[in-house]
Amino acid sequence: MNPAYSVILFTVLSGVGYGLLAVLGLSCLFSLNAVSALMNISVLLISLILITAGLVSSTSHLGRPERAWRALSQWRTSWLSREGVLAVLTYVPALLLVLIWGIEFVPEISVLWAELFKDEIQNYISVIGGVAGLFAIATVFCTGQIYASLRTIPAWHYSLTTPIYCVLSITSGLLLWILLCALFGYDINQIITLITICMLEASLILKWVYWRYVDSTEFGVTKADAIGFETQTQVLNLEPANQTKNYLMREMGYHVARKHALKLRRYAAFAGFIMPALFLLLVFVNPGYALVFSFGAIISLLFGLMVERWLFFAEAKHIVTLYY
């Protein structure tokens, strides 16, 4: 499949953004966010910026971006539509949280606010944050399902496709959370660091299993089946339907990267999962340099994820290529 750069950028950026929002949501839900309102609102805004940048980037691959709102209508059947609906829904609790934390920066209102809600405010934050986190992960789940539901592309039509999208999103969110903690001068929770390292290695294992699956997967149908002959019949291309490349061949028949796939997989695994884990180990043993090390970790992870996502498209073969 043709790796459209807008879609790669969208899935990586918004994946990180939704992951960060999910981590923030979890911390709200379990009242672990005993940090300043400034950090809370910064984390929230950064995740919203990443999500929005990703969404804007994804609409740029539409032929008619001005009609994008129509994509919210078919949530009964279409995973793409469900993704759109959840992406919009996620903004509701997220913006409510922006409001709640933003009020603290306006002294006059915040006094009134505190009198009105007293101790209940933390409960509201837990619930709203939990909902935001849930919607965030549900959106990523839908993204994964868009690909996993396509039976025409066996490399994607696989039980691990969606879980990998979710795990990569949460892992990258955790890593960004650690960087932001360091940036705002908070001690980094050692348990969270350990969990992130485990998640990175779990991602590596999942991707390794996925790549092994991609190498072994077949269409299940032959060129002969595609044109209605008995499965074992030998079919050779004689006269092409068209002399130059057409839409189908460009969109579905992309195979530039396949010969470099092994090398690129190593880059993705090393930059995406091994290097960030090593950086986090350094954070673990030397918290004084947490900011530098976690910055290195996130840069490496983003590079690795871009390569991983590019491969996800470039390595996927579409059944229609049987005709060509």
Place this chain on the structure above:
Amino acid sequence: MTNLPSQTDKKLGLLIDLDICVGCHGCVTSCKEWNSTDDMLPLSDFDSYGDSPDGIFLNRVHGYEINDGMTAQTVHFPRSCLHCEQPECVSVCPTGASYKRQEDGIVLVNPETCIGCKLCSWACPYGAREYDHNQGIMKKCTLCVDRIYNEELAEEDRKPACVLACPTSARLFGDFSDPHSEVSILSQERGGVALMESLDYKPVNRYLPPRKKQLSDKCENTSEQYSYGSKNRSSDAILDNFFSWLDKKLS
């Protein structure tokens, strides 16, 4: 609405006879012509007179060599939308622009609401959909829905343009849900095939396989009749070998 109708009143589709298709591409060009004129948005072409011309076609003809171990033969294979009963191109559509009609089973794209996300073309294993970069929307075979019900046309002309254009009558149009229709009867008699049935998209269109070529004794006799005569064969072979050796040495 991308919910599929549980059942359609008719199953309109094409029956394509691979035995007599000569690969003239007449159906390809007449399809392009009909679907680019009058009220239709044109099927865009790009770089028409340049080095790598490209364009949207709703119907394409491939040429293959088929070898079943005994005989090899050329097959011309026209490929267009099969108007599946389970079209996943429709159910993945996020806007409802793609839909399957309940009255006749035709799968269509509404050009007014398509956002050009291309997901439908990913969901189709048959390559029936092509994206129009000029208009930013997806295009596909309409089974000439604007011809087949068009009362301004003479009744014999109310057929898809590709069917009317075919000089060998390799394309037939009809209702596959009616067991007495011409397409159903022929498909039944000649073993009409649905493409890649195991994928379970349930295509409506059927392809009639080419009749098996027989390697009969008669064939072998004929080939002997037309050979140079057995007496001179060995000397011919020596000469042939000599010339091929000479050719190699000189070149």
